[in-house]
Amino acid sequence: MVSRPPCFDEMLNEDGTPRAAYAAYHKWFAEQDSTHLKQKARDAEEFFRRTGITFAVYGDDEAEERLIPFDIIPRIVAARQWTKLSRGIEQRVRAINAFLQDIYHRQEIVRAGRLPIDLLVKNEAFVSQMIGFTPPGGVYTHIVGIDLVRTGPDEFMVLEDNARTPSGVSYMLENRETMMNMFPELFSTIRVRNVSDYPKNLRASLSRVAPPACTGDPVVAVLTPGIHNSAYFEHAFLADQMGAELVEGHDIRIVNGRVAMRTTRGYQPIDVLYRRLDDDYLDPLIFKPDSVLGIPGVFDLYRAGKITIANAPGTGIADDKAIYSYMPDIVEFYTGEKPILKNVDTWRCSEPDSLAYVLDHLSELVVKEVHGSGGYGMLIGPAASKKELAAFTAKLKAKPANYIAQPTLALSTIPIFANSGLAPRHVDLRPFVLVSPDKIDITPGGLTRVALRKGSLVVNSSQGGGTKDSWVIEDD
Amino acid sequence: MLGKTASGIFWMFRYLERAENIARLIETGHRFTLTRNRGRQDEWRSILSALGMDATYRANHEEYNAAQVVDYLLRDKANPGNLRNLIDSARQNARTTRTAITRELWEAVNECWICVNDALKRQVREAELPATIDLIERQTAQVRGALENTMLRNDGYNFSRVGNFIERADSMARLLDVKYYVLLPSVSFVGSSLDNIQWETILRSTSAYSAYRWLYPGRASALGIADFLILDRRFPRSLAFCYGKLTDNLRHLAMSYGVQSDSLTEAERIYAGFASMTAASILEDGLHEFLVDFLTQNRRLAAMVEQEYRFNS
Numbered sequence: 001m002v003s004r005p006p007c008f009d010e011m012l013n014e015d016g017t018p019r020a021a022y023a024a025y026h027k028w029f030a031e032q033d034s035t036h037l038k039q040k041a042r043d044a045e046e047f048f049r050r051t052g053i054t055f056a057v058y059g060d061d062e063a064e065e066r067l068i069p070f071d072i073i074p075r076i077v078a079a080r081q082w083t084k085l086s087r088g089i090e091q092r093v094r095a096i097n098a099f100l101q102d103i104y105h106r107q108e109i110v111r112a113g114r115l116p117i118d119l120l121v122k123n124e125a126f127v128s129q130m131i132g133f134t135p136p137g138g139v140y141t142h143i144v145g146i147d148l149v150r151t152g153p154d155e156f157m158v159l160e161d162n163a164r165t166p167s168g169v170s171y172m173l174e175n176r177e178t179m180m181n182m183f184p185e186l187f188s189t190i191r192v193r194n195v196s197d198y199p200k201n202l203r204a205s206l207s208r209v210a211p212p213a214c215t216g217d218p219v220v221a222v223l224t225p226g227i228h229n230s231a232y233f234e235h236a237f238l239a240d241q242m243g244a245e246l247v248e249g250h251d252i253r254i255v256n257g258r259v260a261m262r263t264t265r266g267y268q269p270i271d272v273l274y275r276r277l278d279d280d281y282l283d284p285l286i287f288k289p290d291s292v293l294g295i296p297g298v299f300d301l302y303r304a305g306k307i308t309i310a311n312a313p314g315t316g317i318a319d320d321k322a323i324y325s326y327m328p329d330i331v332e333f334y335t336g337e338k339p340i341l342k343n344v345d346t347w348r349c350s351e352p353d354s355l356a357y358v359l360d361h362l363s364e365l366v367v368k369e370v371h372g373s374g375g376y377g378m379l380i381g382p383a384a385s386k387k388e389l390a391a392f393t394a395k396l397k398a399k400p401a402n403y404i405a406q407p408t409l410a411l412s413t414i415p416i417f418a419n420s421g422l423a424p425r426h427v428d429l430r431p432f433v434l435v436s437p438d439k440i441d442i443t444p445g446g447l448t449r450v451a452l453r454k455g456s457l458v459v460n461s462s463q464g465g466g467t468k469d470s471w472v473i474e475d476d
Numbered sequence: 477m478l479g480k481t482a483s484g485i486f487w488m489f490r491y492l493e494r495a496e497n498i499a500r501l502i503e504t505g506h507r508f509t510l511t512r513n514r515g516r517q518d519e520w521r522s523i524l525s526a527l528g529m530d531a532t533y534r535a536n537h538e539e540y541n542a543a544q545v546v547d548y549l550l551r552d553k554a555n556p557g558n559l560r561n562l563i564d565s566a567r568q569n570a571r572t573t574r575t576a577i578t579r580e581l582w583e584a585v586n587e588c589w590i591c592v593n594d595a596l597k598r599q600v601r602e603a604e605l606p607a608t609i610d611l612i613e614r615q616t617a618q619v620r621g622a623l624e625n626t627m628l629r630n631d632g633y634n635f636s637r638v639g640n641f642i643e644r645a646d647s648m649a650r651l652l653d654v655k656y657y658v659l660l661p662s663v664s665f666v667g668s669s670l671d672n673i674q675w676e677t678i679l680r681s682t683s684a685y686s687a688y689r690w691l692y693p694g695r696a697s698a699l700g701i702a703d704f705l706i707l708d709r710r711f712p713r714s715l716a717f718c719y720g721k722l723t724d725n726l727r728h729l730a731m732s733y734g735v736q737s738d739s740l741t742e743a744e745r746i747y748a749g750f751a752s753m754t755a756a757s758i759l760e761d762g763l764h765e766f767l768v769d770f771l772t773q774n775r776r777l778a779a780m781v782e783q784e785y786r787f788n789s
Contacts, residue, residue, distance in 0.1 A: 051584040236574035264785040
């Protein structure tokens with residue numbers, strides 16, 4: 001075992017007493033009978049199963065649908081702390097949108113020498129068809145998820161920005177429903193900020209960026225790759241909650257110069273398309289020609305102001321991990337302010353000095369693919385075998401620009417309710433942000449993901465992670 | 477509503493109706509094996525025929541033994557139309573039409589799927605068969621309950637009903653066609669009573685046994701049964717009843733869409749036809765010919781609905 005610095009536990013002080021934000025919850029918890037709580041934990045699982053909140057795991061034929069494990073101990077953040085976090089998130093999201101507007105227009109940041117041009121033009125996520133085009137309302141990232149990690153009382157850092165199609169918001173909503181269902185008494189005594197307006201806000205936010213061609217109440221549709229996609233439940237859930245149609249490529253055709261869906265009354269134009277599909281699959285005429293999931297010709301209509309696509313094509317570049325390392329500069333460049341939220345220290349392996357350092361310290365570092373996501377294709381040095389380290393050394397030497405490295409962080413822990421009682425596990429937090437032309441709306445809390453295995457730092461659901469309900473509570 | 481969604485709801489209720497129908501036929505067949513010594517094989521065979529599965533069954537199995545047929549109908553992978561697959565498809569359709577059905581309906585279908593899958597993980601032993609059939613019938617009844625109690629009476633509801641009654645009419649006609657020889661020869665022997673077992677089987681497999689006894693205590697005749705199952709508008713599985721419902725639901729659709737509907741006109745025409753028939757005239761003109769003709773018209777109506785409301789293109 002590798003020894004690590006002690007981790008910050010969000011619930012308990014080192015002497016075992018609860019921290020302020022958890023005081024009321026802890027008091028309630030101490031009064032509960034553990035058999036009763038165990039039953040509640042089983043009830044929660046049953047609740048998820050019955051409501052069909054499942055996800056599909058790629059390359060897993062046998063258990064096609066799985067439940068994301070849910071832990072009944074909530075993540076609690078005090079309002080004061082949340083206010084500070086929100087400011088940081090808002091600043092970062094504004095900067096990301098300004099950055100996208102800039103790189104697809106004058107590229108001032110490159111001219112100012114703050115960002116190497118190669119990172120844009122040689123980047124697969126850069127969509128050259130977006131050059132010179134401004135999406136309706138100037139909004140690029142309508143929906144953003146900012147992944148935060150914590151290492152101390154006030155040390156929150158951004159681990160990743162999710163500017164393409166962040167998922168998980170349905171779990172945030174259903175986790176809360178489940179908790180209110182199982183522990184109503186907690187919600188009547190502790191003032192937890194409401195999250196259930198998210199779908200309503202999402203719809204309103206998307207309606208505010210209707211394209212010039214829209215007349216009347218904007219028609220919103222959610223575009224899903226289909227029932228076999230791992231996040232299909234979420235696509236259906238959001239469409240249902242927003243009162244929008246859930247469409248697939250084959251429901252859509254271009255009729256009279258509009259993108260239209262086949263309804264029982266004939267083809268009806270769509271004004272705003274919330275697509276849960278990667279850029280590559282969106283329009284086979286522009287991107288992957290063999291994609292059957294997308295809509296041929298949608299890009300031209302988009303540029304002609306006949307439809308709004310959310311998030312805009314080409315936003316993925318903002319969550320590219322190589323760009324990530326420049327995010328503090330980006331925030332400063334566009335907002336003129338110091339970043340409120342810090343980045344995690346990052347070595348760009350494309351730079352020879354950094355690469356040398358990374359290769360020397362591989363067993364201490366976390367190495368990530370620049371374009372990877374979902375916890376796939378990463379190396380956690382301290383947990384890796386000699387063989388894995390050797391394999392990654394070879395990969396790094398072969399394609400250094402493909403990787404970044406970060407220190408192995410002492411991520412904060414929150415207890416989970418295990419068979420043996422409370423057991424600390426590492427967590428992260430993904431707040432969800434809605435961007436419309438006139439405002440930025442951050443749902444209080446977000447999705448807390450928890451690494452269920454003892455000592456594990458990987459919280460992704462595809463890698464055995466679970467979730468917790470996340471509370472922002474009013475200060476007393 | 478998307479054409480795909482309308483199609484999804486329509487088929488969801490066809491699958492559920494078909495699954496219920498299989499469950500009822502298994503129940504009848506099993507009862508038959510328990511109460512009779514002879515003719516067991518024939519009974520299972522005619523059940524398979526009524527479901528249109530006899531040929532595929534014989535391609536996979538040599539003889540009609542009860543355990544094998546039951547497994548074939550419930551869960552055998554060699555049978556793509558097995559009950560488990562039907563429930564699976566119904567649930568899959570519910571997932572894809574989540575935006576058009578209520579949470580209650582979705583949860584009822586999902587729970588039905590969980591329970592049925594659980595019950596059919598392994599081959600069902602004879603001792604568990606009644607409880608298993610009971611579970612399936614209860615679960616599907618809960619789905620119907622959720623539909624009736626929570627769904628807005630909008631196009632989605634109407635598509636579910638149209639799917640339901642097209643499927644029901646189809647399965648009733650096919651069952652009658654398989655059994656027509658039971659009814660047919662006796663016409664020339666007016667007043668002769670049918671073989672008790674055979675008519676009991678028909679009535680039981682259509683959930684009509686007690687209803688029929690209330691209406692015609694002690695009088696089971698070919699004419700009476702044909703009249704009841706085809707023309708009686710009070711009996712919720714008769715062909716006339718199904719078409720009464722189909723015209724209602726298609727009329728609601730046409731009115732809410734404000735369209736001239738060919739499928740409505742066709743359903744009304746078929747429905748009106750029942751009024752001019754009597755059981756005697758049907759049997760005289762040939763029950764088999766009547767049923768074959770009806771099945772064709774019923775299929776055509778389904779195709780008209782699919783086209784009119786743009787299910788697929």
